[in-house]
Amino acid sequence: MTSFTNKNILNLLRNLPRISISNLKNNDGAVKKNQRGRAQHGGDKHGHGNKGSKARQNFMRPGYETGNNPFYMRFPREQYYKDHHTKRQYPPLSLNSLQKMIDLNRIDITKPIDLSVLCNTGLYSIKPEDKHFGVNLIDEGADMFKAKINIEVQWASESTIAAIERNGGVITTSFFDVNSLYILINPKKFFQRGEAIPRRMIPPEDAILYYSSAANRGYLADPEKISWERFVLSQKYGYKLPKIEDDPDYEMLISRKDQRQIFYGLEPGWVINLKDKVILKPIDPQLKEFYKS
Amino acid sequence: MLNCLSRQIRALPFTFTASCRLSTLPTLENIESTEIEEPPLIYGGYTNVRQAWVSNLDTTKDNSSAIIDLHPQVFGSRPRIDIIHENVVWQRKYRYVSYANTKVTAEVCMSGKKPWPQKGQGRARHGTRRSPLFKGGSVIHGPRSHKTHFYMLPFYKRVYGLTSTLSVKLIQDDLHIVKNLDLPSDDPEYIKNLVDSRLWGPSVLFIDDTDTMPRNISLALNEIKHMNLMPVYGLNVYSMLKYETLVLTVAAVKKIQERLLYQLHRPDCNYANRKFQLNQQN
Numbered sequence: 206m207t208s209f210t211n212k213n214i215l216n217l218l219r220n221l222p223r224i225s226i227s228n229l230k231n232n233d234g235a236v237k238k239n240q241r242g243r244a245q246h247g248g249d250k251h252g253h254g255n256k257g258s259k260a261r262q263n264f265m266r267p268g269y270e271t272g273n274n275p276f277y278m279r280f281p282r283e284q285y286y287k288d289h290h291t292k293r294q295y296p297p298l299s300l301n302s303l304q305k306m307i308d309l310n311r312i313d314i315t316k317p318i319d320l321s322v323l324c325n326t327g328l329y330s331i332k333p334e335d336k337h338f339g340v341n342l343i344d345e346g347a348d349m350f351k352a353k354i355n356i357e358v359q360w361a362s363e364s365t366i367a368a369i370e371r372n373g374g375v376i377t378t379s380f381f382d383v384n385s386l387y388i389l390i391n392p393k394k395f396f397q398r399g400e401a402i403p404r405r406m407i408p409p410e411d412a413i414l415y416y417s418s419a420a421n422r423g424y425l426a427d428p429e430k431i432s433w434e435r436f437v438l439s440q441k442y443g444y445k446l447p448k449i450e451d452d453p454d455y456e457m458l459i460s461r462k463d464q465r466q467i468f469y470g471l472e473p474g475w476v477i478n479l480k481d482k483v484i485l486k487p488i489d490p491q492l493k494e495f496y497k498s
Numbered sequence: 499m500l501n502c503l504s505r506q507i508r509a510l511p512f513t514f515t516a517s518c519r520l521s522t523l524p525t526l527e528n529i530e531s532t533e534i535e536e537p538p539l540i541y542g543g544y545t546n547v548r549q550a551w552v553s554n555l556d557t558t559k560d561n562s563s564a565i566i567d568l569h570p571q572v573f574g575s576r577p578r579i580d581i582i583h584e585n586v587v588w589q590r591k592y593r594y595v596s597y598a599n600t601k602v603t604a605e606v607c608m609s610g611k612k613p614w615p616q617k618g619q620g621r622a623r624h625g626t627r628r629s630p631l632f633k634g635g636s637v638i639h640g641p642r643s644h645k646t647h648f649y650m651l652p653f654y655k656r657v658y659g660l661t662s663t664l665s666v667k668l669i670q671d672d673l674h675i676v677k678n679l680d681l682p683s684d685d686p687e688y689i690k691n692l693v694d695s696r697l698w699g700p701s702v703l704f705i706d707d708t709d710t711m712p713r714n715i716s717l718a719l720n721e722i723k724h725m726n727l728m729p730v731y732g733l734n735v736y737s738m739l740k741y742e743t744l745v746l747t748v749a750a751v752k753k754i755q756e757r758l759l760y761q762l763h764r765p766d767c768n769y770a771n772r773k774f775q776l777n778q779q780n
Contacts (some may be wrong), residue, residue, distance in 0.1 A: 212546060215669045218577055224666050226739045229583040311765070327766045 293338040293412070295360040298329055300368055301346025307354075317355040317460050317469055320381070324390040333386040342376075344368060355458050357424075366422055367438050373447035375458050379424035380416050382406035385467050392468065396477040401487070404465045404473040404496060424464055465498040472496070548574040548668060550675050552748060555715075556682055558692045566675055566748065572758045573668050575661040582666070584651060585659035585735035591647040600640030603628045608635075650774035657761045659735045664754070673744045674698065675751055679706055679727075684717035689725070693743075700724055703741035705733060707749040730754055 222228065242248050253260040268275050306312045311326040320339055323329045331337040339359025347368035355375045369376045381389060385405045388395040395402075408416050408425075416423035419430035439446040449458050465473055474496030476485040487493055547570055551562035568574070606628040613624050624631070630638045651659075667673040674696075681688060693699045701724040704715065709729035719725045728737065730753045738744055746754070764770060 214577065215574065215665070218666060218669050219671075221670075223670055223672060223742065224577075224579065224582070224739065225742070226586055226736070229579060229586055229739075231583045231587075232580040235580060327768055330768075 290336070292336065294336045295339055295341035296329075296331055296337055297341045297343045298323065299343050299345035300350040300365060302328070303342070303356075304346060304350050304352060307352045314352055314354050315454070315457065317357065317457060319357040319389070319462075319469065320359070320386075321389050321392055321468070331386070331390060333383050333390070338383075338386065339381060353452075353454070353458075355460065357462065361422070363420075363438070364442075367442040367444070370435055370438065370446065371442070371444045373449065373452060373458075375449070376422050377424050377461060378416060378421050379462065379464075380408035380412055381467070389467055393479070396479050399476065399478070401476050401496075402467060402471055402473050404498075405467050407464070424461070463498050465496075473498075546570045546574055548665075550668065550673070552675050552677055553696075555676050555678070555689075555692065556680055558688070558695055560696055566751065568668070568751065569755050569759065571762060572661050572755050573664050573673075575658070575665045577666045577669070578658060578662045581655055581658050582662050582735060582739070584655060585663075586739065588649070588651040588656075589734060589736040592649060594647045596641065596645040596647065597643055598641035598645075599643035600637035603630070603636040606634075606636050653771045654761075654767070657758060660733065660754075661758060661762075663735045663738045667738060667744050672742060673746065675746050675748060678747050678749075679704055679712050679715045681712070681714040681718060684714040686718045686721040689715070689718045690722065693725070698743040698745070699741075701741045702726075702743045702745055703728060703737060704745045704747075705730060705750045706747045707753045730757075 218224070241251065250260070265271070268277050270276070303312075306323075306326050306328060307314055311328060312318060312322055316322075320331070323340055324331065329340070331339065341360040342356070342358045342362075342365045344362055344364040347364055350368045351372060353373045354369065356369065357377045357379055359378060359380065361376055361378055366376050382405065384403060388402070407413075413425070415421055417425040419426040419434040422431060422434070435446060449455060452458060460469065462469060463472075467473070471477070471484075472486075474487045474492060478485060487496065548568040549565050550568060550573075552564040552566050553560050553562045603626075608626075608628050610626060610628075613627050614621060616623055628635050630636045664673065693702055704719070704725070704727050706727070707730045709731070711727050716727065719727055724741075726737075726741065730750050733754065761770070
């Protein structure tokens with residue numbers, strides 16, 4: 206299993222008889238019998254002794270008051286988790302883990318990072334079927350974060366944004382609808398279907414405000430306002446904002462997806478043929494009009 | 499595959515790269531030429547590199563002249579007997595279909611006549627002789643035909659099964675490495691004498707990296723029931739245990755190490771270990 210096997214274990218085997226099919230054995234207790242035996246297979250008293258009240262007793266469930274309206278149901282209460290199953294979930298990813306992925310070369314920071322890249326590391330995954338709508342980049346390890354990246358996430362706190370911009374990076378929060386998410390987390394599977402890349406849908410009503418706010422670096426916000434908010438945040442957190450314009454990776458840092466675009470460099474309406482390695486683009490004016498941003 | 503692995507290893511940070519460097523086995527040509535001058539192979543951070551003699555099959559006497567370094571993750575891993583056992587049970591079961599069958603009452607071939615009148619005989623009431631109460635009647639809860647016992651062992655249990663078995667075979671002196679499978683003659687007696695003189699076997703499994711085996715050994719082993727040939731892609735736990743001795747060629751060792759190290763270090767291990775589905779691709 207490991208490379209640091211205790212040599213004593215191996216040396217012990219040297220002096221034991223040859224391991225063969227006939228003398229193998231599983232660990233004790235490895236195979237669990239999870240059925241209650243019936244009839245001759247152990248169906249007798251089932252741990253309740255012999256006859257009497259103890260063999261026949263049946264406790265009422267906790268809180269049951271023999272037919273009265275139980276105490277726990279007598280008063281109205283605040284349903285703290287009401288509708289929790291319909292709310293959008295954003296599984297967290299810490300800056301610490303992100304830095305680790307970058308250090309271990311699971312992520313190439315010379316290119317923009319999006320959800321597709323994060324899922325391809327094999328260390329982070331989301332399930333759209335469980336109402337996951339993308340990644341929430343949390344600020345754990347913000348002080349240790351050193352990479353200069355252009356990252357697109359679905360949710361980010363203020364201190365996370367500060368940690369990324371302090372290092373000269375760029376962060377955008379953007380919304381993907383469920384269909385686009387399925388495409389984004391496993392692009393190969395989608396391309397193999399041979400369908401045209403669809404348009405990304407706009408956010409639902411209750412998310413519009415978040416994604417059009419410059420303070421959240423929303424993808425629908427005004428770029429002028431975003432650069433002002435970048436300055437404001439640097440003043441608040443007390444760091445000197447590195448100038449992106451003078452950066453050698455300027456092109457990479459300013460690259461952003463269109464609000465209808467799912468992949469970097471691929472536009473809606475295109476068909477990716479993996480077999481022949483060609484991209485088919487629509488030429489019909491009606492189609493072009495349909496896929497236009 | 500090797501390119502893929504080396505790319506992934508290159509992608510790892512320096513310290514880790516040093517600790518899982520691939521074995522660079524000497525090729526057949528330079529085994530003779532550099533057997534003395536060749537510096538020992540370095541396996542990064544591993545201190546417990548396994549070693550084995552590289553022997554030959556072209557003479558009955560063993561002329562081992564070279565030592566081969568074996569990767570500790572493949573040939574010196576923790577010998578998990580329970581995982582070996584699970585592999586053996588799985589290999590027996592996944593291809594096993596039980597054809598045991600018994601008849602239910604409706605299927606029993608017997609007259610539908612009432613055996614005796616309902617009343618007046620002083621005997622118990624019965625409507626049919628097909629009932630399970632009668633001899634020759636149906637069977638209750640009996641086996642019904644075509645029961646498959648197919649299941650898949652989790653992917654990494656299969657991988658660890660191979661590494662555990664290889665390690666066990668090596669430490670128990672049941673694994674031998676040869677340059678190649680070239681024999682001087684196709685006489686079965688020759689290979690029998692060779693196996694006897696080296697205290698191998700009696701049952702031996704020869705493994706090469708290709709499935710087109712040399713002519714002489716193929717003809718010789720065709721006559722011997724308890725020795726067999728197998729390509730690397732057929733390597734499995736059950737066969738390794740069934741034969742007492744395992745003989746690998748240097749090329750086979752190289753390929754086994756390459757394949758198993760790839761599986762042990764692949765980044766998409768979650769994908770490889772996902773729950774098996776019947777319509778699963780690759």
